[in-house]
Amino acid sequence: MIVFQYIAEALFYAFMILTFLGGFMAVRSRMLMHAVLGLAVALIGVAGLYFHLGSPFLATMQVLIYVGAVCIMIVLGVMLGNTPDQLTTKNFSGRNLLLALSACATGFFTLFITIQQTKFAPAAQMVGDMSIRFVGENLLYKYCLAFELISVILLTAIIGAIILARGGREEVAK
Amino acid sequence: METFYSILPELIRIVICAACGAIIVFGNALVMGYAERKLAGHIMLRPGPMEVGFHGILQLVVDGLKLMGKQLVVPAQADKPLFMIAPLLAFAPVFVPLLVLPFSEKIQGFDLDVGLLLILAFASLNVLAILIGGWGSNNKYSLFGAFRSVAQNVAYEIPMLISLLAIVFMTNTFSLRDIAAAQSPVWFVVLQPLAFLIYIVAMVAETNRAPFDLPEAESELTAGFHTEYSGMSFSLFVLGEYANMFIVCSIATVFFLGGSSGIPLPYFEYSGAIWFLAKVYALMFFLVWIRWTYPRTRFDQLMNFCWKYLIPFSLVNLLITVVMVKLI
Known part of the structure; x- marks a missing residue:
């Protein structure tokens, strides 16, 4: 083995x-x-x-x-x-560089400190079977609210896309 | 080294599975390439390839050698890495679905409980390959072909999935072997005729074949997304297309036509596999038949047909199935 x-x-x-x-x-x-x-x-x-x-x-x-x-x-x-012949210009300098570095550092240290402070329990064995049945039952019974909230985000995205597309078409019509 | 010998059978099994996958992919392309040209010829009242071997039976071997000998031309303005990766990406993922297909009750690479999902996931990579190839060529025809391919594949994936989902509700599993085994008295084509029809239409569109071959419409787009490809990089796309045909026809066989069930034949232990392949190739014959019989649809007709007819009908079918499953 x-x-x-x-x-x-x-x-x-x-x-x-x-x-x-x-x-x-x-x-x-x-x-x-x-x-x-x-x-x-x-x-x-x-x-x-x-x-x-x-x-x-x-x-x-x-x-x-x-x-x-x-x-x-x-x-x-x-x-x-x-298209491949239109390269974007390099804008990774000056203020952009500073902002990017600070954003990256914030994200990195937030994660790093969290990971440092978490006490990881070693997974001795797999808890329960991770089959489709198990995942499905957990999603639709135990974590049903979270599952439905995620679908609300998708709905918002769809409505946003429709609104954006409609606005674009009316402008063309004028 | 004792531990190594204990896993040797499993390693040999993996190697055999991969080799069988390769044999299926290349053998299928040889058979289907020849059959397609011959059938196309006879449908158009001409003999098709006749020169190489008896009735042109070695034509595909010669064509393969020719394609291997050809130069790989990369357009000067193309995005070279993407241009070269795209054919590989179209060809490589087709081996994974072959691992989980149940050719008979005993002949199957791996029986996963997510078999169907695995096939669908790796089938979707094909679209990405077409996109990369079409964009990387830096050619307007290629870009249009890739564009159409994505719009078509994304749209037709929905009725395909929903029609298969009806069967999954009836059998309560994603495992292809269990789904095939669940049809021992009646095939699901009898219980789910609408889902079968929807699947067949979506299957033709998903494999980008006529009458839905808009991504490579020769009369408008030269050759669509593979306009700039030559030699082996072109033939990898073709190999991928034939392997995808085999895979979607196998799914149709497993889900609707009873998988490997059939009347036992004299060679009893292989009769399941023989029946399976017979059903798959009957469906592939159907694909070739309609390709050379019907004219190409227009793009708006294609999209309207999917969004206005196939998807609503498949949703209604799913709803009825769920109610029936709950009641019975």
């Missing part, structure tokens, strides 16, 4: 590196299209981490929803914009 543990360990680091590289590409690339694809790579890496944590269900849903739907919609929007 030791060989399997090595393989699992190697996969964990591979997925972590994939997530990190994807995130780096999303932040640092100068073309919007590359940034979105970096986001897709990072999300695939996160799906791999879910798989490593023993939930194939979450991993497949991550790929299905985030990579298969969200990223494709973002890419579709981006495609209306730039």
Whole structure:
């Protein structure tokens, strides 16, 4: 079984590196299209981490929803914009640099302090089975309110999109 | 090293699964490529390929060699990394769904309880590949093709999922083997005829084939999203398309046509797999048949058909199914 543990360990680091590289590409690339694809790579890496944590269900849903739907919609929007020969100008200097660094530092230290103060209990064994049935029962009974609130956010996004699209069309009509 | 020998059977199993997947992908492309050209010929009252081998049976082998020998041309203004990654991204994910397909009660790579979700997740990566390829080519035809492909795939994924969801409600599982096994007295095509029809239409649209082949409409867009691709990078797209056809037809077989069930044949232990492949290729024949019989739809007709007819009908079907499942 030791060989399997090595393989699992190697996969964990591979997925972590994939997530990190994807995130780096999303932040640092100068073309919007590359940034979105970096986001897709990072999300695939996160799906791999879910798989490593023993939930194939979450991993497949991550790929299905985030990579298969969200990223494709973002890419579709981006495609209306730039072509490969139109690079965005570099604006990572001066005040922007300062603001970006302070924002990053705030986020990093918030997470870092929280993680430092949390006492992690080592997971001796998996609590309950993480099957679809288990996830479904928890979402629709125990955490029903949170689940419904999340769908309200989606509804808001849809209504916002409709309002934006309508406004655009009326302007064209004039 | 004793521990290594204990996991050896599992490693061999993984290697065999991967090899079988490769055999299916390439064998299927050879068979379907030849069958498609031959059937197209006969539907149009001409013989099709006749020169290489008996009735042109080796035509695809020769074509494959030709494509492998061709130069990979990258347009000067293209985004080179994306241009090169796109065919690989269209081709590589097709191996994963093959691992969970139940070819018979005994022949299956892995029986996951999220089998259906896994297939749908990896099928959606194909759209991303088409997008990247179309955008990376930096060609207006390619971009239009990619655009249409996304609009079409995103729209038709909804009725496809909802029609499959009706079956999932009836069987209470995502595992493909359990769904196939649940149809031992009656196939679900009898219980869910509307869902089957909706799935068939959505399946044609999802694989970007005529009459819904708007992403590569030759008369308007040259060749759509793969206009700039040549040689092997073009053939990877084609291999991916044929493998996707195989996968969607397999899902139709598992969900509606009883999977591997059928009358036992003389070679009893393989009769399940034979029936499964027979059903899959009957559906693929149907796909080829309608491709060469019907003219291409217009894009607004395509989208209207999905949003105004398929999605409402599939939702009503789902509602009726849920009520029936609750009552019975």
